Amino acid sequence: MNVAAKIFGIIGVFFVIVGFVYGFWTEWTEWAGIPALLALGGMGLMIAWYLQATEKRYGQGVSDDEDGEIIAYAGTYGTFAPWSWWPLGLGLGCAVSFAGLAVGWWVFIIGAALSMFFCIGWVYEFSRGKYAH
The missing domain is CATH 1.10.287 (Helix Hairpins)
Incomplete structure (x- = not known):
């Protein structure tokens, strides 16, 4: 989960920076894109914080293992009904x-x-x- 937290942190910081640059570029007159970009940044940072907080509780994830194999991802991910309408x-x-x-x-x-x-x-x-x- 540490890798995913870092990725979402980078995405969040990127969108916050792009939101402010876009705001200065449009002289804060365009009120559709600026809040959308800042909200994307906030959501990315929120997901990064959540992944970082849950990492302390669950420990190292499969994607964080430097010597991990693809087979480590095997297992049941949930119960799904293929006949469901x-x-x-x-x-x-x-x-x-x-x-x-x-x-x-x-x-x-x-x-x-x-x-x-x-x-x-x-x-x-x-x-x-x-x-x-």
């Missing part, structure tokens, strides 16, 4: 919501409701039916 429905709900921003608020509300329904279904997929705990 919930992600497809969630993607369609998000697409309807995004289209609703251009078409009208009533379409956006329908898409948001669909997205919430499919998101809740995906979260509780293993809590009911045949695969319940």
